[in-house]
Each structure stands twice: as structure tokens, then as C-alpha cells.
């Protein structure tokens with residue numbers, strides 16, 4: 184029943200089914216596992232005088248004007264005014280023509296929507312309308328808000344979730360009863376129901392704790408199994424260090440930092456030590472992880488083996504490919520890299536696979552495409568993955584299976600404290616690059632409001648005049664009627680006007696991979712001077728000539744994400760700048776952005792953010808959304824993570840193969856978890 188497709192639910196036809204597929208929901212089970220992104224608590228209506236911008240709030244009052252309808256190209260706007268003893272408020276709706284006949288002067292109601300400040304005055308946009316009685320019934324309840332996609336509204340998802348809960352088959356709880364009791368965990372079926380529809384905050388936290396416990400538990404069990412399987416084994420590829428690679432290292436345009444040398448030695452010791460390497464290299468943005476990867480790949484190549492470098496995006500794969508090709512050509516390195524990406528044509532792929540299988544190439548760079556079944560390697564001795572995003576523990580294992588026990592090196596810029604890293608990466612040894620190259624000048628930061636834009640553009644113009652380049656980040660791709668935030672397409676037009684003679688172009692995730700690559704290429708070689716982009720450039724993009732990072736609507740991003748974005752500048756010898764434009768006047772936002780303003784250190788930022796939010800703050804912007812947990816946050820749930828880690832140790836000590844009767848359900852669940860983790864790769 185739970186594995187059935189969601190089109191068995193009422194109201195879900197082919198079209199809606201496709202939209203659900205877009206957010207990864209195919210079966211009833213997937214739907215139940217599609218947890219709310221946030222919850223809306225229907226609070227007491229506030230007085231108009233108490234309204235705060237950028238918040239969703241409710242007000243009660245009387246309409247004192249018959250609505251006014253205006254039409255601007257494709258948008259119809261209805262406005263009216265609400266009054267209470269503390270003030271007046273403009274209410275605005277977009278494209279809702281039928282409201283015209285509902286809204287009448289003198290009507291009393293409760294209105295709930297986002298409050299925004301426009302031209303110095305407060306307006307409520309797209310408010311929902313309730314009678315006082317109807318509002319009284321839902322007050323204080325928690326309404327789920329799901330991640331939506333164009334055409335798939337929250338209402339549709341809520342309706343589907345309710346049905347799914349009704350028809351689902353209850354599952355037997357796989358968590359051993361003893362553990363549930365010890366940690367006061369909710370029963371599984373109860374937790375699933377109440378994560379979607381909690382009646383209050385307490386119930387929500389109860390349900391959430393159980394599900395986060397599960398996420399950590401299954402993840403850590405999988406990590407332990409992986410360690411057992413891959414950990415500390417003799418390696419079929421014991422290498423000898425090649426002098427050619429040493430020569431390259433000694434002739435780079437820079438010398439490695441002490442931290443890079445230390446980490447490189449640890450990697451070399453693994454490669455030559457006769458045991459299979461399973462290592463994580465952790466280093467803040469721009470600390471120089473890539474050269475470690477390149478040198479290790481070359482060592483493999485000069486030992487007659489193949490090496491693969493797998494990264495999360497095509498843009499990055501291409502970037503690595505190009506910089507490697509250039510480097511090798513400059514230093515007379517006779518080892519050829521090959522690029523494999525999902526957007527290659529079938530023919531291109533076939534040719535690439537042949538080159539890999541015949542060992543015509545030594546170093547293979549690519550995205551997920553690298554672990555597709557069709558790729559057959561010849562003597563694959565080293566696999567390097569960029570852990571920023573998406574590659575979870577299952578993927579790690581899968582790559583390992585591609586060769587005969589290849590060495591595995593994982594790169595990460597996520598600033599996880601050592602105690603947590605040891606848990607999360609329990610199957611890996613950890614190396615840390617804890618120093619930035621010496622030629623770097625610390626990035627100068629500022630947090631400004633939108634009134635500063637003109638000055639910022641002048642500043643960018645100056646930098647460009649000196650030969651430098653700039654990024655401008657906007658949260659949205661295109662204009663939206665519902666969300667007040669800057670978008671790449673319109674912003675580019677504005678910027679082109681503001682900066683005549685400057686080459687301004689845009690980049691976003693909805694563009695075709697080829698187009699994206701082209702734009703990135705033109706930015707890399709300096710043809711484009713200002714790149715207006717969404718967060719697609721967040722990870723790993725390396726254009727050392729870029730010195731300005733201007734982030735619009737900085738309030739909409741998590742601190743970790745802002746830190747990554749900022750890490751795109753300050754990668755070369757030039758002084759770099761980060762301008763964060765704060766579009767909100769909330770104190771909390773100011774405090775958050777201030778942390779970034781004061782520091783360029785990823786570890787410090789993560790720990791300060793945690794202090795500000797406090798453990799258990801589950802409504803804040805997730806810090807570690809890039810790890811593979813849907814609900815759990817390794818920072819705010821750090822204590823639970825430690826507890827679960829201890830429990831997993833105990834359990835595996837007592838029953839290493841999960842053979843006991845009371846662990847059978849768990850064993851099946853774990854198997855399922857691993858299979859799902861592999862499946863994700865084939866999406």
C-alpha cells in the first residue's frame with residue numbers, strides 16, 4: 184500500500200503526479216516522507232500599530248474602502264484599506280479577480296499575510312481572509328508548509344498528505360523497544376502523522392525528535408557497516424611516489440602552505456602504505472584542497488593506475504578539467520584528463536567510456552555520470568569526491584565498488600567541529616587544512632541596506648576599471664508575484680543600464696548545462712566582467728580575478744551558504760570585498776549577518792550561528808542542509824547525534840550482524856535505507 188503510486192489518491196491526476204515527481208515524490212511512502220519545510224502558527228491577531236515588516240502576521244479590523252482594481256500588463260492588483268484604532272493598513276492581492284465582489288467597505292474580518300514595507304509604508308500582501316469565528320477555530324494550531332514547485336500549491340500537498348495518512352498501512356516500529364523507552368521516543372507511525380499535522384509545538388518536537396533519531400541512527404549504522412567493509416584493508420595499489428609529481432609541486436606558481444604539505448603527506452602515506460585509503464580532507468573555502476587532489480591523481484597516474492574526481496556540478500567538473508589541462512600542458516605532464524558529464528551526447532559518452540575502458544586516459548573528471556554502470560575502469564586506484572553536496576554514504580560505497588578496493592579521498596569545506604566530524608565521517612580518517620595561503624588579504628565585508636546600491640555599483644565599476652571582476656547574487660531566477668526578492672533576469676537589465684560599457688551577464692540553474700558552461704567559461708576568461716547569478720556558483724567556483732561579491736537579499740540565505748558564496752572571492756592576491764545587502768529590518772537578521780561581517784572563518788561562523796539560534800532551534804535556516812538529513816541538523820541536534828552514535832556503538836557491539844530476533848525489523852530497514860541511497864544516484 185505504501186509503495187503504491189500517489190496517483191491512487193483522489194485529486195492526483197497525471198499532471199499533479201508529474202509535479203510531485205519534480206519534488207521527488209512518487210509513492211505514498213515518499214509523500215509521507217516529504218516533511219514540511221516549516222510550520223505556520225496561527226497566532227492572535229495583532230493591532231495594526233504592532234505589525235512588523237517581513238513577517239507573516241494576522242490583523243483584525245474593518246475595511247473602510249471599497250477595493251480598487253488596477254491592471255499592469257499581465258498582473259491585476261486589488262488594493263483596499265483596513266482600519267483599527269491603532270492605524271490603517273493597505274491590503275494587496277495579485278491576480279485574484281473574484282475578491283472584487285467579496286470585499287466590501289464595512290466588512291469585518293481577520294486578514295493574514297506577509298507584511299512588507301513599500302515606500303516607507305506597511306502593506307500586507309496576498310492575505311488570507313477569515314471570519315472571526317473561523318480564525319478562532321484554527322488559532323494556535325500549527326499548519327504545515329511544504330516545499331512547493333510552480334503549479335503545486337501547499338493546499339494540494341496538504342490534501343494529499345491527509346489522504347496518504349488515512350490510507351497508509353501502519354508499519355511495525357523497527358526501533359528496538361528498549362531504545363525507544365530509554366530515549367523517550369515517539370512511536371514511528373505516531374511520529375509520521377504528527378510531523379505533518381502537530382496540534383501544538385510540543386507534539387511537533389516529540390515527533391521530530393523521533394524522526395531525527397531515526398535519520399541519525401540509520402545513517403550511522405550505514406557508516407559503521409561501510410567502515411567494516413572498507414576499513415583497514417590491504418590495498419592492491421601500493422604506490423611509489425613519482426619524482427615527476429614532486430617536480431610539478433616544486434614548480435607551481437606558489438608554494439604549498441604548511442597545512443597543505445601536512446595533508447599531502449598524510450595522503451601520500453596512505454597511497455604508499457599498503458592499506459586502502461579512506462580519508463576526508465576538510466578545509467575552509469579557498470584553502471587549496473584542489474591541488475592536493477590533483478597531485479594525488481597524478482601519483483596514481485604515474486603508477487600506471489586510473490584516478491577519478493567526482494564533483495557535484497557540471498560547471499565545476501568543467502572548471503577542474505580545464506585548469507588541470509592547462510596545468511599539465513604548462514609543465515609537460517603527459518597524463519591526459521578526460522571530462523564525463525551528464526549533458527554529453529550518447530555518442531560523446533560512448534567514446535569517453537571507450538577511452539576509459541582502454542586506459543587511454545588516466546584521470547577522469549565528472550559528475551554523477553562517473554558512477555553509472557556503463558563506465559568500466561581499468562585499474563581504478565583512486566576515487567576523489569567533493570562532498571559539498573549530495574554525495575552520501577551510499578554513494579561513497581558505490582564509487583568504492585567501481586574498482587577493486589580503490590583508495591577513497593573525500594573533500595569537504597563544511598566546517599564541522601572535529602568531535603562531530605569523527606561521528607559523521609566515522610568510516611574515514613580526517614585531515615584538516617587549517618590555514619589559508621599566505622598571499623591572501625582578508626576579505627573586507629559590509630552589511631548595507633538597499634539604499635546603498637548606487638554606491639555599490641560605483642564600487643564595482645571601479646574594480647572592473649582596474650581589471651577585476653564581480654559577482655552579484657540574487658535569490659530568484661525570475662520575477663515572482665508572491666515573493667519580494669531580487670531576481671537574476673531583471674537585475675541584469677538594471678545593472679546593464681547602471682554600468683554602461685561593462686559586460687554584464689547572468690547565470691542560473693534553470694539554464695541548459697551547455698549555456699551555463701559557456702557563461703562560466705566567458706567569466707573565467709574575463710570576457711564577462713560582472714556575473715549576476717543565483718546560488719549555482721556557490722560551490723567550488725574558482726575565478727581568482729573576481730574581487731567583489733555582492734549578495735542581494737542576504738537575509739534569505741543561511742550563514743553557511745553566505746560563507747560559501749563569499750568564498751568565491753578572496754581567492755587570489757587581490758584585495759576582495761563582500762557586500763551583503765540586507766533587505767529586511769529585523770533585528771535577528773542584522774545579528775546573523777553581523778557574524779559574517781566580523782569574521783571570515785567558517786568554523787567561527789558555524790559556532791556563533793549556533794549560539795545565536797540555540798540548540799533545538801528547529802525553525803531557523805538550516806546550517807547543514809547539505810548533509811543528507813531531511814530533518815536533522817548536525818549543529819543544533821549535536822547532542823542527539825552524539826547520543827545516537829553511542830547507541831549505535833552499543834548495539835553493534837552486542838549484535839554486530841543484527842541477528843537477534845528483536846533486531847530483524849531494523850536489519851530490513853537498514854537494507855532498505857542503503858538501497859534507497861543507491862537509488863538516488865539514478866534519478
Ligand SMILES: Nc1ncnc2c1ncn2[C@@H]1O[C@H](COP(=O)(O)OP(=O)(O)OP(=O)(O)O)[C@@H](O)[C@H]1O
Pocket residue numbers: 437438439440443466467468469470471472473474595596620621622722723724725727750754755
Ligand atoms: N599554497 C597556495 N598559495 C597560493 N595560492 C594557492 C595555494 N593553494 C591553492 N592556491 C590557489 O587558491 C585558489 C583556491 O584553491 P582551491 O580551488 O583548491 O580551493 P578549495 O579549497 O577547493 O576551496 P572551495 O572549497 O571554495 O572550492 C586557487 O586559485 C588555487 O590555485
